Amino acid sequence: MKVLMINGSPRHNGNTFCALQEIENQLAKHNIESEIIQIGTSPIRSCINCGSCRQKDKNGCVFEDDICNTVSKKLSESDALIVGTPVYYGQPNGGVLSLMQRVFFSAGQYAQNKPAAAVAACRRGGATATFQSLNMMFQMMNMPVVTSQYWNIVYGREKGEAKLDSEGMQTMRTLANNMAWLLSKIHADGQPQYPAREPWDKMSFIR
Ligand SMILES: Cc1cc2nc3c(=O)[nH]c(=O)nc-3n(C[C@H](O)[C@H](O)[C@H](O)COP(=O)(O)O)c2cc1C
Numbered sequence: 001m002k003v004l005m006i007n008g009s010p011r012h013n014g015n016t017f018c019a020l021q022e023i024e025n026q027l028a029k030h031n032i033e034s035e036i037i038q039i040g041t042s043p044i045r046s047c048i049n050c051g052s053c054r055q056k057d058k059n060g061c062v063f064e065d066d067i068c069n070t071v072s073k074k075l076s077e078s079d080a081l082i083v084g085t086p087v088y089y090g091q092p093n094g095g096v097l098s099l100m101q102r103v104f105f106s107a108g109q110y111a112q113n114k115p116a117a118a119v120a121a122c123r124r125g126g127a128t129a130t131f132q133s134l135n136m137m138f139q140m141m142n143m144p145v146v147t148s149q150y151w152n153i154v155y156g157r158e159k160g161e162a163k164l165d166s167e168g169m170q171t172m173r174t175l176a177n178n179m180a181w182l183l184s185k186i187h188a189d190g191q192p193q194y195p196a197r198e199p200w201d202k203m204s205f206i207r
Contacts (some may be wrong), residue, residue, distance in 0.1 A: 008096025
Protein backbone atom coordinates (compact mmCIF):
# COMPACT_ATOMS: atom_id res chain seq x y z
CA MET A 1 0.00 0.00 0.00
CA LYS A 2 1.08 3.51 -0.69
CA VAL A 3 0.28 6.89 0.86
CA LEU A 4 0.77 9.99 -1.28
CA MET A 5 1.76 13.09 0.67
CA ILE A 6 1.69 16.62 -0.70
CA ASN A 7 3.89 19.24 0.91
CA GLY A 8 2.43 22.65 0.12
CA SER A 9 5.42 24.55 1.49
CA PRO A 10 7.81 26.37 -0.81
CA ARG A 11 10.57 25.76 1.79
CA HIS A 12 12.65 22.63 1.52
CA ASN A 13 13.14 20.82 4.82
CA GLY A 14 10.71 23.21 6.50
CA ASN A 15 8.24 22.49 9.27
CA THR A 16 5.57 20.93 7.06
CA PHE A 17 8.25 18.56 5.79
CA CYS A 18 9.24 17.67 9.38
CA ALA A 19 5.62 16.68 10.09
CA LEU A 20 5.29 14.64 6.90
CA GLN A 21 8.65 12.96 7.46
CA GLU A 22 7.54 11.88 10.94
CA ILE A 23 4.43 10.33 9.34
CA GLU A 24 6.53 8.68 6.64
CA ASN A 25 8.87 7.09 9.19
CA GLN A 26 5.95 5.78 11.21
CA LEU A 27 4.14 4.41 8.14
CA ALA A 28 7.33 2.56 7.21
CA LYS A 29 7.08 0.69 10.52
CA HIS A 30 3.75 -0.68 9.22
CA ASN A 31 5.39 -1.57 5.88
CA ILE A 32 3.42 1.15 4.15
CA GLU A 33 5.21 2.96 1.35
CA SER A 34 4.88 6.71 1.00
CA GLU A 35 5.99 9.51 -1.26
CA ILE A 36 6.26 13.20 -0.42
CA ILE A 37 5.74 15.57 -3.33
CA GLN A 38 6.72 19.14 -2.61
CA ILE A 39 5.11 22.01 -4.50
CA GLY A 40 8.27 24.05 -4.00
CA THR A 41 8.61 27.44 -5.63
CA SER A 42 7.22 26.66 -9.08
CA PRO A 43 4.01 28.49 -9.99
CA ILE A 44 0.71 26.63 -9.68
CA ARG A 45 -2.24 27.82 -11.72
CA SER A 46 -5.71 28.26 -10.22
CA CYS A 47 -8.76 26.49 -11.64
CA ILE A 48 -10.36 28.68 -14.33
CA ASN A 49 -13.56 26.59 -14.54
CA CYS A 50 -13.08 26.08 -18.29
CA GLY A 51 -14.78 22.69 -18.11
CA SER A 52 -12.21 21.04 -20.37
CA CYS A 53 -11.57 18.30 -17.84
CA ARG A 54 -15.28 17.40 -17.92
CA GLN A 55 -15.32 16.72 -21.65
CA LYS A 56 -15.56 13.04 -22.52
CA ASP A 57 -12.30 12.80 -24.45
CA LYS A 58 -10.29 14.73 -21.85
CA ASN A 59 -8.25 13.24 -19.08
CA GLY A 60 -7.03 15.61 -16.40
CA CYS A 61 -6.46 19.35 -16.33
CA VAL A 62 -5.96 21.31 -19.55
CA PHE A 63 -2.94 23.09 -18.05
CA GLU A 64 0.12 20.92 -18.35
CA ASP A 65 2.77 23.41 -17.28
CA ASP A 66 2.66 22.61 -13.57
CA ILE A 67 2.46 19.51 -11.34
CA CYS A 68 -1.33 19.13 -11.28
CA ASN A 69 -1.63 16.20 -13.68
CA THR A 70 1.47 14.54 -12.22
CA VAL A 71 -0.13 14.66 -8.77
CA SER A 72 -3.40 13.29 -10.18
CA LYS A 73 -1.56 10.35 -11.75
CA LYS A 74 0.27 9.64 -8.51
CA LEU A 75 -3.02 9.84 -6.63
CA SER A 76 -4.49 7.25 -9.00
CA GLU A 77 -1.63 4.91 -8.03
CA SER A 78 -1.98 5.55 -4.27
CA ASP A 79 -4.28 4.20 -1.59
CA ALA A 80 -4.45 7.28 0.65
CA LEU A 81 -3.65 10.98 0.64
CA ILE A 82 -2.14 13.37 3.18
CA VAL A 83 -1.95 17.06 2.38
CA GLY A 84 0.41 19.22 4.45
CA THR A 85 0.59 22.98 4.32
CA PRO A 86 2.17 25.89 6.13
CA VAL A 87 -0.36 28.31 7.60
CA TYR A 88 -0.44 31.59 5.65
CA TYR A 89 -2.75 34.21 7.16
CA GLY A 90 -4.81 31.55 8.87
CA GLN A 91 -5.28 29.50 5.69
CA PRO A 92 -3.52 26.89 3.58
CA ASN A 93 -1.00 28.58 1.31
CA GLY A 94 -2.25 29.62 -2.11
CA GLY A 95 -0.31 27.03 -4.05
CA VAL A 96 -1.68 24.05 -2.21
CA LEU A 97 -5.25 25.31 -2.45
CA SER A 98 -4.93 25.89 -6.20
CA LEU A 99 -3.32 22.50 -6.69
CA MET A 100 -5.84 20.49 -4.69
CA GLN A 101 -8.84 22.31 -6.17
CA ARG A 102 -7.63 21.42 -9.67
CA VAL A 103 -6.66 17.84 -8.80
CA PHE A 104 -10.05 17.16 -7.22
CA PHE A 105 -12.01 18.90 -9.98
CA SER A 106 -10.16 17.31 -12.89
CA ALA A 107 -9.32 13.90 -11.43
CA GLY A 108 -11.62 13.45 -8.44
CA GLN A 109 -12.32 9.84 -9.37
CA TYR A 110 -8.83 8.97 -8.11
CA ALA A 111 -9.62 10.45 -4.70
CA GLN A 112 -12.92 8.67 -4.09
CA ASN A 113 -13.03 6.49 -0.96
CA LYS A 114 -9.34 6.83 -0.21
CA PRO A 115 -8.49 7.79 3.39
CA ALA A 116 -7.19 11.33 3.72
CA ALA A 117 -5.74 13.69 6.30
CA ALA A 118 -4.65 17.30 6.49
CA VAL A 119 -1.56 18.55 8.33
CA ALA A 120 -0.79 22.19 9.16
CA ALA A 121 2.46 23.84 10.29
CA CYS A 122 2.28 27.27 11.90
CA ARG A 123 4.27 29.68 14.01
CA ARG A 124 1.44 30.62 16.35
CA GLY A 125 -2.20 30.65 15.13
CA GLY A 126 -4.67 29.91 12.37
CA ALA A 127 -3.86 26.22 12.14
CA THR A 128 -7.33 24.95 12.99
CA ALA A 129 -8.97 27.03 10.24
CA THR A 130 -6.28 25.81 7.84
CA PHE A 131 -6.82 22.21 8.89
CA GLN A 132 -10.58 22.58 8.47
CA SER A 133 -10.17 24.18 5.04
CA LEU A 134 -8.34 21.15 3.67
CA ASN A 135 -10.71 18.73 5.37
CA MET A 136 -13.64 20.44 3.60
CA MET A 137 -12.25 19.17 0.30
CA PHE A 138 -11.82 15.58 1.49
CA GLN A 139 -15.34 15.56 2.91
CA MET A 140 -16.93 16.09 -0.49
CA MET A 141 -14.77 13.49 -2.22
CA ASN A 142 -16.10 10.55 -0.15
CA MET A 143 -12.69 10.34 1.52
CA PRO A 144 -12.73 8.95 5.08
CA VAL A 145 -10.88 11.56 7.13
CA VAL A 146 -8.24 9.98 9.35
CA THR A 147 -7.93 11.51 12.79
CA SER A 148 -5.28 11.56 15.50
CA GLN A 149 -5.04 12.30 19.22
CA TYR A 150 -5.32 16.02 18.44
CA TRP A 151 -5.75 18.15 15.32
CA ASN A 152 -2.83 17.51 13.00
CA ILE A 153 -0.83 20.63 13.80
CA VAL A 154 2.86 21.28 14.42
CA TYR A 155 4.40 24.51 15.70
CA GLY A 156 7.56 26.23 14.54
CA ARG A 157 8.72 29.28 12.65
CA GLU A 158 12.24 28.65 11.41
CA LYS A 159 12.93 25.53 9.39
CA GLY A 160 13.11 22.41 11.53
CA GLU A 161 11.73 23.98 14.72
CA ALA A 162 8.68 21.72 14.48
CA LYS A 163 10.89 18.78 15.44
CA LEU A 164 11.06 20.35 18.91
CA ASP A 165 7.25 20.22 19.16
CA SER A 166 7.22 16.79 20.79
CA GLU A 167 3.44 16.60 21.17
CA GLY A 168 3.00 17.68 17.56
CA MET A 169 5.40 14.97 16.43
CA GLN A 170 3.54 12.41 18.53
CA THR A 171 0.29 13.56 16.90
CA MET A 172 1.87 12.83 13.52
CA ARG A 173 2.93 9.33 14.60
CA THR A 174 -0.56 8.64 15.94
CA LEU A 175 -2.02 9.85 12.64
CA ALA A 176 0.26 7.42 10.80
CA ASN A 177 -0.79 4.55 13.09
CA ASN A 178 -4.46 5.38 12.55
CA MET A 179 -3.94 5.62 8.79
CA ALA A 180 -2.20 2.23 8.79
CA TRP A 181 -5.02 0.72 10.84
CA LEU A 182 -7.75 2.05 8.52
CA LEU A 183 -5.88 0.95 5.40
CA SER A 184 -5.47 -2.53 6.85
CA LYS A 185 -9.26 -2.74 7.34
CA ILE A 186 -10.11 -1.42 3.86
CA HIS A 187 -7.58 -3.78 2.23
CA ALA A 188 -8.21 -6.79 4.49
CA ASP A 189 -9.42 -8.89 1.54
CA GLY A 190 -6.59 -7.88 -0.79
CA GLN A 191 -8.70 -5.67 -3.05
CA PRO A 192 -10.00 -2.50 -1.35
CA GLN A 193 -13.59 -2.74 -0.16
CA TYR A 194 -15.50 0.51 -0.72
CA PRO A 195 -19.20 1.29 -0.13
CA ALA A 196 -21.72 1.31 -2.97
CA ARG A 197 -22.85 4.77 -4.09
CA GLU A 198 -26.08 6.14 -5.52
CA PRO A 199 -25.74 8.08 -8.78
CA TRP A 200 -25.23 11.76 -8.03
CA ASP A 201 -28.51 13.71 -7.74
CA LYS A 202 -27.36 16.96 -9.34
CA MET A 203 -30.10 19.15 -7.93
CA SER A 204 -29.88 22.86 -8.59
CA PHE A 205 -31.74 25.51 -6.62
CA ILE A 206 -32.41 27.67 -9.67
CA ARG A 207 -33.98 25.22 -12.08
C1 LIG B 1 3.01 34.67 4.01
C2 LIG B 1 3.09 33.98 5.36
C3 LIG B 1 2.01 34.03 6.20
C4 LIG B 1 2.06 33.39 7.44
N1 LIG B 1 0.95 33.40 8.24
C5 LIG B 1 0.97 32.74 9.41
C6 LIG B 1 -0.20 32.70 10.23
O1 LIG B 1 -1.28 33.19 9.88
N2 LIG B 1 -0.11 32.05 11.42
C7 LIG B 1 1.06 31.46 11.84
O2 LIG B 1 1.08 30.92 12.93
N3 LIG B 1 2.17 31.47 11.08
C8 LIG B 1 2.15 32.08 9.87
N4 LIG B 1 3.27 32.06 9.07
C9 LIG B 1 4.44 31.29 9.52
C10 LIG B 1 4.50 29.88 8.92
O3 LIG B 1 3.25 29.25 8.97
C11 LIG B 1 5.49 29.03 9.71
O4 LIG B 1 6.77 29.59 9.65
C12 LIG B 1 5.52 27.59 9.23
O5 LIG B 1 6.28 26.84 10.13
C13 LIG B 1 6.14 27.48 7.84
O6 LIG B 1 6.11 26.13 7.43
P1 LIG B 1 7.19 25.55 6.38
O7 LIG B 1 8.52 25.62 7.05
O8 LIG B 1 6.74 24.18 6.09
O9 LIG B 1 7.09 26.43 5.19
C14 LIG B 1 3.25 32.71 7.84
C15 LIG B 1 4.35 32.68 6.97
C16 LIG B 1 4.28 33.31 5.74
C17 LIG B 1 5.45 33.24 4.81
